[in-house]
Amino acid sequence: MTDDMHPCAAEHCTTQIPRHLLMCPGDWALVPRAIQGRVVRTYQNLSRDGWGPYADAIADARQAVAQAQGGKK
Numbered sequence: 001m002t003d004d005m006h007p008c009a010a011e012h013c014t015t016q017i018p019r020h021l022l023m024c025p026g027d028w029a030l031v032p033r034a035i036q037g038r039v040v041r042t043y044q045n046l047s048r049d050g051w052g053p054y055a056d057a058i059a060d061a062r063q064a065v066a067q068a069q070g071g072k073k
């Protein structure tokens with residue numbers, strides 16, 4: 001169980017999470033549903049569509065988290 005962890009994808013977050021998750025639950029909750037859906041969908045289609053669409057979705061998710069956190073502080 002320890003070899004399959006990676007840091008949360010959100011900026012400034014070092015929480016270690018399982019490999020199949022993109023972000024820790026706290027940060028993931030800040031990502032709008034539409035973007036969450038894109039992340040999940042592009043991840044499922046990785047083998048077909050490659051990393052491009054997935055990387056785009058991740059970039060949008062990270063930006064959404066940064067904006068949500070910036071707005072809160």
Ligand SMILES: [Zn+2]
Binds near residue numbers: 015023
């Ligand atoms: Zn996080």
